[in-house]
Amino acid sequence: MSNDQGSQFLRAPIVVVLGHVDAGKTTLLDKIRGTAVAKREPGTMTQHIGASFLPWKALEAVCGSLVSQIRAEVVIPGFLVIDTPGHEAFSNLRRRGGSIADIAILVVDVLRGLEQQTFESIDILRERKVPFIVAVNKIDKIPGWKSFPNTPFVESVKRQSEAAQLKLEELLSYIIQQFASLGFRSDRYDRIRDFTRVLALVPVSAVTGEGIPDLLLVLAGLAQRYLKGRLLASIAPGKGVILELKEEAGLGMTATLILYDGVIRRGDIVVTGGIEGAFSTRVRALLMPKPLDEMRSPEDRFLEVERIVAAAGVKLVAEGLEKAVPGAPLFVAVSEEEVGRLKQLVEEEISGVKFERDVVGVVVKADTLGTLEALVGYLKKQGIPIRVADIGPVVKRDVVQASMVKEKDPLYAAILAFNVKILPEAQDEAARHGIPVFQERIMYKLVENYQKWLQETRDAEVRKAFEKITPPAVVQILPGYVFRRRDPIIVGVRVVCGRIRSGVPLITKDGREIGEIMQIKEHDKVLDVVSEGAEVAISIRSKAIVGRQVKEGDYLYSNLSIEEINRLLEKYEKYLAENEKSYLRKLMRFKMGLSKEIEYP
Ligand code: GDP
Numbered sequence: 001m002s003n004d005q006g007s008q009f010l011r012a013p014i015v016v017v018l019g020h021v022d023a024g025k026t027t028l029l030d031k032i033r034g035t036a037v038a039k040r041e042p043g044t045m046t047q048h049i050g051a052s053f054l055p056w057k058a059l060e061a062v063c064g065s066l067v068s069q070i071r072a073e074v075v076i077p078g079f080l081v082i083d084t085p086g087h088e089a090f091s092n093l094r095r096r097g098g099s100i101a102d103i104a105i106l107v108v109d110v111l112r113g114l115e116q117q118t119f120e121s122i123d124i125l126r127e128r129k130v131p132f133i134v135a136v137n138k139i140d141k142i143p144g145w146k147s148f149p150n151t152p153f154v155e156s157v158k159r160q161s162e163a164a165q166l167k168l169e170e171l172l173s174y175i176i177q178q179f180a181s182l183g184f185r186s187d188r189y190d191r192i193r194d195f196t197r198v199l200a201l202v203p204v205s206a207v208t209g210e211g212i213p214d215l216l217l218v219l220a221g222l223a224q225r226y227l228k229g230r231l232l233a234s235i236a237p238g239k240g241v242i243l244e245l246k247e248e249a250g251l252g253m254t255a256t257l258i259l260y261d262g263v264i265r266r267g268d269i270v271v272t273g274g275i276e277g278a279f280s281t282r283v284r285a286l287l288m289p290k291p292l293d294e295m296r297s298p299e300d301r302f303l304e305v306e307r308i309v310a311a312a313g314v315k316l317v318a319e320g321l322e323k324a325v326p327g328a329p330l331f332v333a334v335s336e337e338e339v340g341r342l343k344q345l346v347e348e349e350i351s352g353v354k355f356e357r358d359v360v361g362v363v364v365k366a367d368t369l370g371t372l373e374a375l376v377g378y379l380k381k382q383g384i385p386i387r388v389a390d391i392g393p394v395v396k397r398d399v400v401q402a403s404m405v406k407e408k409d410p411l412y413a414a415i416l417a418f419n420v421k422i423l424p425e426a427q428d429e430a431a432r433h434g435i436p437v438f439q440e441r442i443m444y445k446l447v448e449n450y451q452k453w454l455q456e457t458r459d460a461e462v463r464k465a466f467e468k469i470t471p472p473a474v475v476q477i478l479p480g481y482v483f484r485r486r487d488p489i490i491v492g493v494r495v496v497c498g499r500i501r502s503g504v505p506l507i508t509k510d511g512r513e514i515g516e517i518m519q520i521k522e523h524d525k526v527l528d529v530v531s532e533g534a535e536v537a538i539s540i541r542s543k544a545i546v547g548r549q550v551k552e553g554d555y556l557y558s559n560l561s562i563e564e565i566n567r568l569l570e571k572y573e574k575y576l577a578e579n580e581k582s583y584l585r586k587l588m589r590f591k592m593g594l595s596k597e598i599e600y601p
Helices: 025-038 056-069 087-092 116-127 153-159 162-181 212-226 336-351 369-381 396-408 424-433 443-468 562-571 578-591
Strands: 008-010 014-019 051-055 078-082 103-109 132-137 186-188 199-203 232-234 239-248 252-261 263-265 269-274 277-289 302-305 307-309 312-318 329-333 362-366 386-391 415-418 437-440 473-484 489-501 505-507 513-522 525-527 529-531 535-542 555-558
Touching: 014 025, 014 087, 014 116, 025 051, 025 078, 025 103, 025 212, 051 056, 051 312, 056 078, 056 212, 078 212, 078 312, 087 116, 087 239, 087 369, 103 116, 103 212, 132 162, 132 212, 153 199, 153 212, 162 186, 162 199, 199 212, 232 252, 239 312, 263 277, 263 329, 269 336, 277 307, 277 336, 307 312, 329 336, 362 369, 362 396, 369 386, 369 415, 369 443, 386 396, 396 415, 396 424, 415 443, 424 437, 437 443, 443 562, 473 535, 489 513, 489 555, 489 578, 513 529, 562 578
Parallel strands: 014 078, 014 103, 103 132, 132 199, 186 199, 362 386, 362 415, 415 437
Antiparallel strands: 008 232, 051 078, 239 252, 239 329, 252 312, 263 307, 269 277, 269 329, 277 302, 277 312, 473 489, 473 555, 489 529, 489 535, 505 513, 505 555, 513 525, 513 535
C-alpha cells in the first residue's frame, strides 16, 4: 500500500433506477448518461463497467442557474449511476441488511401513477433502507403541455397554459394520495422544506429532458446533506460487490465489480463468495471501457488500468471467477494472512441468504445471491417455509431434498427455480418422484404459480377425503322396474338427489335398513357413480323383500351417521348442492328424533 493509506474523501454516491415496466427507466438513464458523455470533463472517465459516472462539472453545466439554489458547497465528485435499471441489478448490490446503492430514483409514469412494480420497488427500497426520490416522468404527454427541451422543470412549468398546469396538479395530487396510503408524505420538490421527511416528486420528461436538471440537483442536494457519513471512503483495501459475471472472448469469466470503498489494484489478492463458499484469487487485470474515439476495432473495447478508487464500476479479470456468484461481496486482502478472516466475513454475509435446514419446506434455487435473497424474503412474507435456498441450476440433490419433504408433507415438496435451468437428470428424477418444479423469470409469478398448485393440491386432497364419506343420496324405485325381489334385490331407480355409488347403505323413509348398493348398471354398462337425474338399475345385498318392507315407488335414502352429516356440512359445504344440504338437514332431524320419518322430498 502507498503512503496515502487511510486518508478519507467523499466518494460519488451510487445511484440506481427502479420502477414499473415502461415507466421510462431506460430512457431516463440514457438521458442522464448522454448528459455525462456530452459534457465530458477532461480527465474524468465517464463510462465505467456496469455504470456511468456523472461528474459534478457536467451537472453544473446541465443545471446552470439552478445550481446556485443548492446553498451548500458542492463536495461530492458526482454520481455513479448503475446502467441496468430494475429490481435485479438492485438486488445484487446487496450488503447484509442493506444495499451498497446510496440513493434511488423511482420512476413513475405521470399519467399512470403508482403501478404494481412501483409498489414492489418501494417495498425493496424500504426493506434495504435506501432513500429515494421520485421522477414523475412523461410530463410532455400531459394534454396541452408545451415542451421546452432540457429546461429545468421550475422554468418550464411557468410557461405552461393554466389548463396544463392544472392537469399536472391533478395528476400529482393523485400520486401524492397513493404515496400517503403507503405511509409516505410526498410533494412537488419545489414545495418541500425538509427533504428528510417529505418524499420529493420531480416532474420530468426523459424524452425532452425537461426537469432533468431539477432531478439531478435534488439528488445531489440530498446526497450531500443527508448521506455524507455514508459517502466517506478511504484509501484502504477495496470493498465491493459482484454485480454480474460475464464470459469475455480471450479473457474467460470476468466480473463486473461495483467498488464502494477503498482501492483495488492489479495484482491484489481478493476474497469473494462462490457456489461452494468463499474463495480467494489474484486480480490479473482491471478493465475500463475505452473511450469511443480511441477504439480501433470492436475487440479493442477495454483499457487496462493499474488501480481504481471507489466509487467505480470495473471489469475484473481473475482465475476462478466461474465459481463466483453475482451479489457476493468482494474484499481486497492486504496480506495472505488476512485471507482467512475475510473468507469468514464473506461466509457470514452469504450464510443468511444461502442455507439448508432440516425443516418441511420448499427448495428454492436462483441465479444470483441478490435474487435469492429477494425471493427468500418474499416467500417468508407469504408464510411459505423454506428447506433449501441455493444458487445455481436445479440438480438431482435438490429433488432428493424435496422428496424427503414429500414423506412428511407433500404440499411443500416442490422446487422453485428463479432464472435458472433444470439439469436433465434432475428433471427425470423430479418426474419419477412426482415433484413439481416451477420455473419463472418474474418473482411474484413464480410464487403465484406455486401457490396456485398448493391450493389445487389442497383442494384435491380435501375432495378425495370428501369422496370417501357416504354421499347424500335419495333414489326412487321406478314402478314396473323390479327385476328381482330378494337378495340381491335388483330394481330400476331414478336418482332424485345427490349421487350414488357402490357401497352406499340405503334406508327407507322410516329408517329401516335395506342394505348396501352392490352394483350400478345403465343398460349393460357398469357405472361407478351416478348423479341426480340418472335412471339406472341397482343391485342391493339385502334381507328385505320388495313388496314387503319396501315397495315400487318408494324412496330410499343414503344412511349417514350424525357425525358424518356434521362433517359434511361443516368441512365440505362448498362441494354440496342446495338440495343435498337440505336432505342432510332432514336426515339429521330424523336421526335426532325430531321427526318420525325423513321428510324428503
Ligand atoms: P422502462 O421499461 O421503464 O425502461 O421504459 P422505457 O425507457 O423503455 O420507456 C417505455 C416507453 O415509454 C418507450 O416507448 C419510451 O420511448 C417512452 N418514454 C419514456 N420516457 C418518456 C417520456 O418522458 N415521454 C414520452 N412521451 N415517452 C417516454
